[in-house]
Every structure is written in structure tokens, then in C-alpha cells.
Amino acid sequence: MTPDTATTGAGAPVKGAPVVDKATNRLAARGLGLRYGSRTIVDGLDLDLPGNAVTAIVGPNACGKSTLLRGLTRLLDPAAGTVTLDGSDIHRMPARALARRMGLLPQQPVTPEAVTVEALVRLGRFPHQRMLTPWSKADQAAVDEALERTGMTGLRDQQVDRLSGGQRQRAWIALALAQDTDLLLLDEPTTFLDLRHQLDVLDLVADLHAEAGRTVVMVLHDLGQAARYADHLVVLQDGRLAAAGAPGEILTAELVERVFQVPCQVVPDPETGTPLVVPKARSRRAAARD
Amino acid sequence: MSAPALAHTDGADGGRTGAGTSTSTGTSAARRRARTAAWSVVVAVLLVLLTGVALGTGQVRMTVWEALRALVGLGDSGNVLVVQEFRAPRVVSALIAGAGLAVAGSMLQRLFRNPLASPDTIGVTGGASFGAVLVLAIGASQQYIPLAALGDGLLAALLLGGFAWRSRMAVTRLVLVGLAVQQGLAAAVNLMIVRFPAELASSAMQWTTGSLYGRTWTEVGTGGAAIAATAAAVVLCQRRVAVLDLGDDSAGGLGLDPRRDRVLLLLLTIALASLAAALTGPVAFVALAVPHLVRLLAGPPTLGTLGLTALTGSLLLLASDLLVLHVIPVHGLPVGAVTATLGAPWLLVLMIRQGRLPQRSS
Numbered sequence: 001m002t003p004d005t006a007t008t009g010a011g012a013p014v015k016g017a018p019v020v021d022k023a024t025n026r027l028a029a030r031g032l033g034l035r036y037g038s039r040t041i042v043d044g045l046d047l048d049l050p051g052n053a054v055t056a057i058v059g060p061n062a063c064g065k066s067t068l069l070r071g072l073t074r075l076l077d078p079a080a081g082t083v084t085l086d087g088s089d090i091h092r093m094p095a096r097a098l099a100r101r102m103g104l105l106p107q108q109p110v111t112p113e114a115v116t117v118e119a120l121v122r123l124g125r126f127p128h129q130r131m132l133t134p135w136s137k138a139d140q141a142a143v144d145e146a147l148e149r150t151g152m153t154g155l156r157d158q159q160v161d162r163l164s165g166g167q168r169q170r171a172w173i174a175l176a177l178a179q180d181t182d183l184l185l186l187d188e189p190t191t192f193l194d195l196r197h198q199l200d201v202l203d204l205v206a207d208l209h210a211e212a213g214r215t216v217v218m219v220l221h222d223l224g225q226a227a228r229y230a231d232h233l234v235v236l237q238d239g240r241l242a243a244a245g246a247p248g249e250i251l252t253a254e255l256v257e258r259v260f261q262v263p264c265q266v267v268p269d270p271e272t273g274t275p276l277v278v279p280k281a282r283s284r285r286a287a288a289r290d
Numbered sequence: 291m292s293a294p295a296l297a298h299t300d301g302a303d304g305g306r307t308g309a310g311t312s313t314s315t316g317t318s319a320a321r322r323r324a325r326t327a328a329w330s331v332v333v334a335v336l337l338v339l340l341t342g343v344a345l346g347t348g349q350v351r352m353t354v355w356e357a358l359r360a361l362v363g364l365g366d367s368g369n370v371l372v373v374q375e376f377r378a379p380r381v382v383s384a385l386i387a388g389a390g391l392a393v394a395g396s397m398l399q400r401l402f403r404n405p406l407a408s409p410d411t412i413g414v415t416g417g418a419s420f421g422a423v424l425v426l427a428i429g430a431s432q433q434y435i436p437l438a439a440l441g442d443g444l445l446a447a448l449l450l451g452g453f454a455w456r457s458r459m460a461v462t463r464l465v466l467v468g469l470a471v472q473q474g475l476a477a478a479v480n481l482m483i484v485r486f487p488a489e490l491a492s493s494a495m496q497w498t499t500g501s502l503y504g505r506t507w508t509e510v511g512t513g514g515a516a517i518a519a520t521a522a523a524v525v526l527c528q529r530r531v532a533v534l535d536l537g538d539d540s541a542g543g544l545g546l547d548p549r550r551d552r553v554l555l556l557l558l559t560i561a562l563a564s565l566a567a568a569l570t571g572p573v574a575f576v577a578l579a580v581p582h583l584v585r586l587l588a589g590p591p592t593l594g595t596l597g598l599t600a601l602t603g604s605l606l607l608l609a610s611d612l613l614v615l616h617v618i619p620v621h622g623l624p625v626g627a628v629t630a631t632l633g634a635p636w637l638l639v640l641m642i643r644q645g646r647l648p649q650r651s652s
Contacts, residue, residue, distance in 0.1 A: 070539075073542070073543060074542065075538075075539055075542045075543070095545040095546065095547060096545035097545075098545065099543065099544050099545030100545075102543075103543065104539070104540070104542075104543030105543075106537070106539030106540055106543065107539075108537070108539075109536055109537055109539065109540045110535070110536055110537030110540070112532070112535040112536065112590070113590040114318070114322075114589055114590045115535075115590075116318065116319040118319070119319065119592075123532060123533055123536060123544065124544070126529060126533050126544045126545065126546075127544055127545040129529065131526055131529075132526075157318065157319050157320070158318075159318055175540075176543075179544065185543075
């Protein structure tokens, strides 16, 4: 089964990304249901994420964004439906084989006590290693490149738990890069960072896509940032798909009001021309509620 | 999993965003490696010396050099007999069991993310002793002791798992239930021993406190081989352990099945502890104390500190046994009494230090 990229032409790379044709890295969900215990979070979701693009998943708190990401990465077994990567069911793939194609930065990774940046990043090579094979030149090259790309080369001997929040996040992204996967999934990579470090991380993501040809899927909170950095936007509401497509086409005032219950205007971002959500003034929101 | 006392949870403390924190740690990794290597050499040298002393000391006296020569069959034939047949099995038991217990303790603390986890606190050594005494009680051959200890050690762990599972392995509950399991099994051991005939009862005393009296090559051979095999498997799995340290989500993203792999590694570790306990009985506190000592000397556990952990475990048990044999003037004192006496205050210190750590929530 090879699902067509059903998400209109807008899913195609638009920002001059190099076309990687060895694999297309298309994630898709069909009738996906995700549950924690008896609580259904995502129900009957059909989703196609474009390959070779940056996708942002947005939605109100508790809409199932992170749960969806866990379902797309096998951290959570689906209660119903399937998740496919280029047509193959990810739950039928060997775990390590999948880990060589898909890297993940979870929302709250645990930094081992006193681990150094390089030691942390080396763990990204785990899916490529076999039990008795020693550390190889290819492993070291991947680690060096990941450190270089994230600007962590100079900090490689530092302890991760002594770094600033932004540096720490870059160290974790370096781990995912050392994993050397075409597809990268990031769960709220900018949460807990100040604005400058948020932009740092998002610029890094944009570079990874533009220069290294990675397909990126990330959960974001800020709609303006999502519109700026993503080629494809997935808007979730109560575990269902509210809209999906190019930010410029789908991010409208009606959508934001419907999904987030915030009356707003959507204006072109003065810097980039992408949609920018401006909530209405308090008095006018109160009026709208009456 | 809970109790992130040994691991920082990223994210929640994003307040530390000053760009200038990259100071002074320098090449802390290299420094830690050097410290680990240096301490390993120190402990290894001490171990060789103490081994010589242990082989040379006793009613038949000889120098350390004579003792080492006798070990390989050279010199006075009386010395050779004493060293090879009586002293060496006991010393080798101490070396193997000490290393096994210490490595098992270190692994348990890592896998549970809990500095108080040890084969003593989760009932494993109690289970192993129970199995051993059961073998004696039903009159089966002593060669089944390692097997029975292994089986009952695993059984004790399952019992604990069953009781603590619903609270998602919360630390306090784990330790409390573990101590209850350990005490219950110790009571069962005592009950069986009381009903033993007198000649069996004395040899069974080993299983109440842990002791190295009367070890022979038969026990050391089978137990030692099993312990070596298990320890080798533990070493081979160290990459997996390091990946699990990143938390279940990251480990899953790197191609592990965190829950399955954690349980498998726990079973392996429990097997190691049970086999060690089959050799010595429930020697207290070696498994709990050594990992903390190594952490003080060389930093958090890595593949590199595993060797130091094993060496330190051997050294502690051998030194305690020497105290029992030649320093403390009480005949027949079990080595477990010494380790417990040393270990109890150490546990208190740990508890107090633990209480002082700033609370981190996951």
C-alpha cells in the first residue's frame, strides 16, 4: 500500500529543499486510534505527512499532539488503525531498523547524571551498532558531524547537566542527528526555552531540512513560528484532524477561532509574509463571547 | 519508573538559561576516566596483597610469597595442601561473590533509578538463601544449591514486582515491600533451620547471615562458572543499559523496547545476585555500599566503572572475611555480621544525604 500524498500539492517541498529520492519518508496514519488505559486520546485519525518537508503539528493543550507523535514513533501502540512509513507498517518493522530511519527527540528526555555531550551524542549510534562490534570510524564521523551541525563541537567534553537550556536542547538534537535518520520527530523542541533559543532551535531545524535533506515533524505551540518554519501544518482538535495543508492556505481566523476558541485576526507576518495570528483585544473578545 | 534522584529530568528547569555556564568543567570526562583507572589499579594492588595475606594467614603460618608459591603448587607440600584445598576456595569465593554482589547492586540502582535498590533491599538474597536451605531441608544434593538459589531469587523478585507493580514501582513502596519480602524469607529460613538435625544446622547457619566457612572447590567451581557467564552477559549489555538511562521515550526512539529490555536486564542482574548469594549466603550491604563508594571515587556508573565496582566488591568482602578470621577474637563469626555492622551506618548516611538533596520532580 502506497498512500498518495493526499494533502494537495502543498505538501511538496517549497523552500528550495534538495530532493532526496532514495526514500520519500512519508508517514501516514489510517484510522489511527490511540489510548492511555481506557481514555481515548486520538480516534480514527487519517493523516498523510509529506516527505522531504517540515511539518508542524499544532493544536490546543490536551488535543493529542504529543500522543500523536508517540503513536507515529511506536512509543505508543495503536488501539486501532495503522501507521505506515513509505507504505510499510511501522509496528511490523524491527525496532532497530525503524530507529535507523526515524529519530526522535522526546518532550522530557532524561539526562544521565554527569554525562558529557559527546557521550550523550554517541548513544545516537545505538541502532547502527551490533553487540560485539567496536566503535567504528563511521560512528565517530556521524557523531562529529552531529556536533558540528548543532554547534556543540566546542562543548563536547562538557557535562550536559551543567549546560544552559538551549545548549542542552542542542545536545539532544545532536543525539538524534547522530542517529543518522532521514526522518526526525521533535516533541515540543522549543518549550522551556527563551525566544532567542527557540529561534536557534527552529533555525537549526530549517537548516537540517534545507542543507541535510532531513524530513522533520515537530510539535509546536506557537502558531506564528509554526507558520514561519513549516511547509505543512497539521491542526489537531480533540484528537481529530481540524485542518492540514500549507500554513498560508489553511491558517485562517475562522480556523483559529474554531480550534482554539480565540477570536483573532490573521495578518501577513511583516517579516516573512506567512500567516500571523493576532488575538483580538480583550474587550472585543468579551463582546464576541456574548 | 520514578525517583529521579540519580538523573536530571530535562526541561522542567529551563530557568538555567544563562549562556555562560560553560565554565571550568574542562575535560571532566577525561578526568573521570583517569580517576577510574587510577583507583582500579590501587584496588587491584590491594586485592593482590590481601589475597596473599589471606592465603598465608592461619594456624599454618607462611609468608605471602610462600603462600602465592603454594597456590601454584610450589614449595612445602603441607603448605600446598593448606593453601590449595582449604584457603584458596574460601578466598576465591570471597572474590567472586564480592564482585558479583557489587556489580548486581550497581546495575539494580541504575535500572531502578533508585540509590537504595540492592539485592538485599529487594529480597533477592533472601530468596536465594531460602532456595539453598530448601535444598538442604529436602536432603537433595548440594550441587543443586546454585540452581535453587537462582530460582528462588527470581521468585522473590517476582513477588516484589507483584506487590510493587501497582504503585508503578514507587521508591518507598519498593524498599518497604522489598524489606518485608527479605524479612519474611529470612524468617522462613530460620524456621527450617530450627527443625534441622544438629549436624545440618551448623552448615545451614551460612544462609542466615552469610558466611564463607567451609567453601570447597566443588561449590566454587559450579557457582563461579555461572557467575562468570552471567557477569559476561551483563558486560555485553552495557550499551543497552546506557540507552535505558536516557529514559523510556528516548530508549524507544533508539530502537529498544524499554519495558521488555529493562525487565530482561533486571532478570540478568537478579540471576547474578542470586548466584553470588548461593556461594556466600545473604552477605549484607556489599551490593548496596560498593556502588556508592565507586560513585564517590570515580563518578556515576559507566562501562568503565564496572571493573572498579567488581574489584571493590571483591576487596570489601575479602577484607571483611580477614577481619572475621584473624582480627575479631570471636570464633565462628560469619562475615555477613561484619559487612552488616559496617553497612548499617553507611545506609543511614545515605538516607540522610538523600533527604538533603533538592527535590526534583519528573
